[in-house]
Amino acid sequence: MRVLVLHGPNLNLLGERDPEVYGRQTLEQLNETIAREASKAGVEVTCEQYNGEGQIVDALHAARKTYAGVVLNPGAYAHYSYAIADAIAAIGIPVIEVHLSNVAGREVFRRTSVTAAACRGVVSGLGAASYRLAVSALVEILSA
DSSP: OEEEEEEOTTGGGTTTSOHHHHOSOOHHHHHHHHHHHHHHTTOEEEEEEOSSHHHHHHHHHHHTTTOSEEEEEOGGGGGTOHHHHHHHHHHOSOEEEEESSOGGGSOGGGGOOTTGGGSSEEEESSTHHHHHHHHHHHHHHHHO
16 A cells, blocks of 8 residues: 655754744654554555645645555645645545644634645644554555
């Protein structure tokens, strides 16, 4: 089973940007953790990171032909990107939205996700474990 893990804007700055919110783990370390945990479940993951909205839409479109599902951290795009929401709805494979921080407990504007409605589920606020749980949920959905 192949799964795409798609990191959105500013996640390339993990470990540097607001470590009290996002942790001290770098994106490279997070990707290694995701790959290690996924391989235990027999899942092959590819991790990509894009800062641009169009790049994320393009990656989602391409994923439908190569991957069984997607774990997506849309970052701030979660709160206003109808283009990404439409891409999720259009690709025909399950997408799990993930956030490192507890977006429901942060600023008011972060409490609404327009992309979440197009996803099968959301995992938020558990740091790196959010990704592990999202991959696990995706495997369960795909195995049903």
